[in-house]
Amino acid sequence: MTRTAAALAQLPVSSALPNLRAALEEHGTAVLCAPPGTGKTTLVPLALAGLLDEGAPRRVLVAEPRRIAARAAARRMAWLLDESVGDSVGFTVRGERNVGRGTRVEVVTTGVLLQRLQRDQELSGVDLVVLDECHERHLDADTVAAFLLDVRETLRPDLQLIAASATTDAEGWARLLGDPADTDALAPVVEAQGTAHPVETVWAPPPRPVRPPHGMRVDPALLTHVAGTVRRALAEREGDVLCFLPGVGEIARVAGQLGELGGVDVLQVHGRAPAAVQDAVLAPGERRRVVLATSVAESSLTVPGVRTVVDSGLAREPRTDHARGLSALTTVRASQAAGRQRAGRAGREAPGAVYRCWDQAEDGRLTRFPAPEIKVADLTAFALQAACWGDPDASGLALLDPPPAGAMAAARRSLTAIGALDAQGQVSERGLRMARLGLHPRLGRALLDGARELGARTAAEVVALLSEEPPREYGNDLAAALRTARRGGDAYGARWRTETRRLSSALERSDTRQPAHRPAPAKEPASPAKGSSGKGPSAEDRAPALITALAFPERVARSKGAGSYLMASGTAAELPDGSPLFGSEWIAVAVADRPVGSAHARVRLAAVLDEDAARAAAAPLHSSGAEVGWADGDVVARRVERLGAIELRVRPLGDPDPALVREALLQGLAEEGTVLLKWSQKAGELRRRLAFVHRRLGAPWPGMDEAALLARADEWLEPELSKARRRADLARIDAGQALNRLLPWATGDAARLDELAPERLTVPSGSSVRIDYTDPGQPVLAVKVQEMFGLAATPEIAGVPVLVHLLSPAGRPAAVTADLASFWRTGYQAVRTELRGRYPKHPWPEDPAGAEPTRFTNARLRRER
Template identity: 45%
Template sequence: MNTAPFNLERIGTGLPVADTIDQLTGLLHESGAVVIQAPPGTGKTTLIPPALANHTGGKVLVTAPRRVAVRAAARRLAQLDGSRLGERVGFSVRGEHHPGSMVEFLTPGVLLRRLLNDPSLEGVSAVAVDEVHERQLDTDLVLGMLIELRELRDDLQLAAMSATLDAQRYSELLGGPVLATPAVIHPLEVEYAPAEGRLSQRGVEWGFLDHLARRAVSAAERTGDSVLVFVPGVREVERVCRSAAGLTNLAVLPLHGRLSSREQDAALSPAEGARIVVSTSLAESSLTVPGVRVVVDSGLSRVPRRDAARGMSGLVTVSEARSTAEQRAGRAGREGPGLVIRAFSEADFRHLSSHITPEIRTSDLTQAALQLACWGTPRGEGLPLLDAPPAPAMRDAEEVLRGLGAIDKQGAVTRRGRSLASMPVSPPLGAALLEHGAGAAEVAACLAEDPRGDITVQLRALRGQRSFEREVKRLRRLAGADRGVVDPGRAVATAFPGQVARLEDPTKQEYLLASGTRAELPTDLGLSGAPWLAVAEVTRAGSRAIIRAAARVSEEDALAAIGVEKVLSASVVSGRVRGREIRRAGAIELSATPVKVTAEQAAGALADGVRQQGLGMFHFSEKAAGLLQRLEFLHTQLGDPWPDPTAADPLEWLGPELRSLAGGGPINKIDMYPALQRLLPWPEATKLAELAPERLQVPSGNSHRVDYATGRPVVAVKLQECFGLASSPELAGVAVQFHLLSPAARPLAVTDDLSSFWSGPYVQVRAEMRGRYPRHPWPEDPWSAQATAKTKRRM
């Protein structure tokens, strides 16, 4: 085995990082951790790993967020080293493993599973986590686990690398210094080329994608340079490629994660003459597409989002962050002066959010929750993470995991949970493999990649494809005994029981999912009219939920997956309690029978109704509604001990009201104000009038009602009553928003910055209003004027 040090001088030829690499050893001696900040094209991914290997004398692991980037980085370093891929330099991605004795590139997901199997990373001397600025969930978790591991292994060296990051924040997290490499700046010309109708409820509009194709072809023919086009997903890549190919004789190549290695290499290899490469976010970082001097940016990104209200998670298309726009633009300036064509306006660019939203804040956390439990830090408690996982998302994730038998009541991992975590698929798909054995491998391989349309039809199309068959073979080996071929619908239902759906409205093709979400089935999926569906993917489109991938499933298999139960339901009909015995599968009602209920049963059933549907059945007087809104406001702003009325146990604070209703009392006679008073925490309740007062006194001496209905304190008051008030009072840390009214109580302005209002917009308001309301004061100097609700004569 060749263990000679890497020739850094040869590998680093022409790379700007080579100018700062000599500092690496000294910085690592300080703390064993370092933050590498180096712009795109400076060579950090190529030169830092062999430098770490030379420094530590052991094996180095390097993570990169995407399989394409992992393969490309390993091949490039092996080529520069003059060794065969898999000897000194290797890579590991899902389904493909070439270990390498000195440097191994791998995805964060692969490293996560390796850490769970071998928490001490025996035989590894250093780890470099690349592209941490992308804030992918797996990357954040890996970094947290490695920081914790370094507390036990002080010989383990750690580097966090990125082109653009908050270096100081990462430096504090790792406890190490920053090694920065200056950017190689080539001038960039920026053009803005907006087009109408980028997005609709159906997704990215074809017309907009054709606009991108025309811009790319025009730029390539005008400049004679290669063009890189950024779009949000595979579907959009395919459309732009077809459209551009019909407009030019230049080579038009796709670049995305579902292509074969050979197809990806075609886009990443040098070529003579201009060409057009259409890519997903894959080419934003880590990868270099040779010859590119022009970038056409759609301005769109596809990111994971969790819809807690509907119990859905999936990828949605959004406007990119400004940091993403700048990262994409940088691709045009890697090899020389470049051109960036942004398919949106300059005003749109100015209004983009500054940074990418971390996935840990927006994603489904089911798999992350299982990995954290396996690591011994349930819910991420105590793990050094840049952002803690949101508590509601973590609660939902743990509920799913308990349903799978993966964790116990305390959140600790079970034996079954460790089996699920060891599988290279999500816990729900892992559960299908454990349940059905190797017969479910085909369905699991299909769902793990990109389920679309009718799963049964998609499976027929995938069979025979080399990469798919290789993944199926691997999953069969992991799943154990073959129990025969499993119907796709049954396998999908086992994996996602909450997404089993029954047809509710044939005219609209509307289905009710077991989770309670109503979703529409597009007519082009080939599943119209199916009485039951096992849904693999459901996404949000505006206010609607749309089924994107599903398989037909029999009613027997559907009910077996969901589970059937009988429950007693009590509801208020015409102001009186009515009881029903319901047979249901999740939220899907199978049958219902009217029954008499005792007062105790009715009270318990009504409490269940409040837990599921909220307080909508009750009538709130103005006084009660005001107290409810004040409590909700204080809970949102201050948290405990101020309660969330919608989350509190109804039997504890609504007991007397529920018993009255259950005993036959009319619902419209129930006073909710005393019930809400029972929720007040003591002794903190003595500060209620200070923290969230019912009324607020203004400079005129009058007091006005504070409205908390919007979630923030709002006071509607005549403008003249606020003369001299320089700043908005704060309630529970939130500035009061003033709705300033005319003498006729019509809105003139909305502000929580009165100082700015008096110094600016007031001048225009005064000019317009003094002639309309001459009997009321409109002084030039509102700061020193007497605040009043009276006319000038009455003053």
């Protein structure tokens, strides 16, 4: 029996092939759901290409999300056919191609397929495309699917398309691949029932709570626990152990904690690992192995010998911090779908187990699927691809999730700034060249413009360095990292040289004679700012700084002193202690992140820059003009030259626009409040009276709280506000006089203010006593007890009983009541008993309700009588 025949007999996907062929024959599209290990990645393409029987030969493209998966799938299929890669089965990934004249199944990465579609929309000679592992929702994969559906609808209705995955939103993909003319006509869903071996789940949470991931940071306590769980799995289980970790740094840390394991090899596999290491992982080992891997090991390949999976429960996803102008990977909790994929690795060849490093109760709270990249990632590259396709706003593309409008608008602004889109939003010739380079548009811009200034080879070297962040041991000085890469000797250096050659070749194929967006020629470094060291780049180090600034103009940064910088984006950033970049007036930041609990970004990779290069690279961010605002407690009028948020030159502005001054004063009021105005006692009393009436009656009486007054400041403070020029002028505005403008004069209600909220109230003694409206809910009348004798009913204002503060002859509080009649009956006698001995010269009648009110002592009363 041949290898292929044996595989067909063993792999469950073979039973689904008849239904899959029928679905493609009738509809041209299908969704293939097949559990891990069923053969969907390897046997399905061979069968549909006619390589397993005497069927008609067809050309099949298989799109994989990762290079390691593409190479592995091609090698596995070639092995099944007992052929070499490049015969019937080949592969193409960035920087590597192994395809022959007779190749009928070609495995490519989604990025490669995207570039191919832009060059040849018809995909000439291709009969079928398989989008493998579509559940991962990478942006390139979603874009490829949209473009292929467009091709099917407009150019190639005969082109067949399969969306394949082990754990996917089958209904969503069926709707997407269905008939565009009939939204109810879904694409057929073909399921292959797996016969994967049982996988036991072992819940292995840390013994103590660990901090959740933040940015790129993972709690070291969790990594220590993962290493301990790997040791436990080795002791409790047989076979190899596959451990999933979020990134390269975590893999290295756990590998260090595992140390030397007797008789066990520790291998590290990730996207940056050399091809030889990746190939070794996919081949049977002579000794027992622990494979520490990122999510690259989730899909499309079998690691032979694995019987146990240890899952940290973490993954890395792209995020864009628009507020800080930073785009980076961030650590998140892996989805339930990712957890199933990872666990499935343990049951590929025999019964196995998965140790999950979290509590079982947490599992149900995990998201079902990974966040689609189109929802969270930087969309600049996607927007350029859509524009090159002829749909600049992507409104006509069939996508599972539409791109967020805000992120799409930001992407289009960036593309316009670098000349990839014209003023009408259409792709320019320059944008087309950027798209063909196979780079993010920012790096494409840096490569094209940097080549004019520095030469193609140098520009390619630096862009290759920016394409894949160098190892931490290379340091945070980009120029020094470039020198280290040039010396070579490590795996990163080998990948860097390969990418440099690819970019150099791409530049040769690109028309670089167009002069668009060429940076200004270099000048002598600008004079250092006062108080700075003025450290600038050497001639050798100038290239990394200029290329970085061209790629990330908003990350051009100027020193604020003590290792602190302000980027043109407005983000504050700090150098790590001991950085060789300390003392540099200008730097170009290539990589930055935000540490836990920090309000500032942290510079992880940068190069020394000079001001002229900064101005040239970030020219679209340059501005100059009058700025009038409220700063440091007063109006500040300046003429400022800026590079984004960075102030280049500042001088006083002698005659600012009065309208701008007025806006600055309003800003000051908004920040500091009406306390900036002149508040006399009378003005304060008026404000409190009006607040009381507003609370009682509402409109048309105005509110007097700070928010209400500030909302109408431009109304009640005119014309004084227009005449003011500084803080001192605000302090001269009579707030009481200004408040009168808010009274409801138009309705005639203003004339009733003294009736509704009188300043004073005449009491029985004949005194006119001031009312206190401090509490807008109830006015207060503070009056001596003797002056209220004979008054049974409590006075009211606007229907509200006055709160009477009854005072002793010395003006000290004696009692408080809102019910005088009750006080005379029950409370007065206690007050009389306490105070008449202390104030014997004042009247203290036994019956206050029938007594004569008075302001005077007993002697004065007798004389007046």
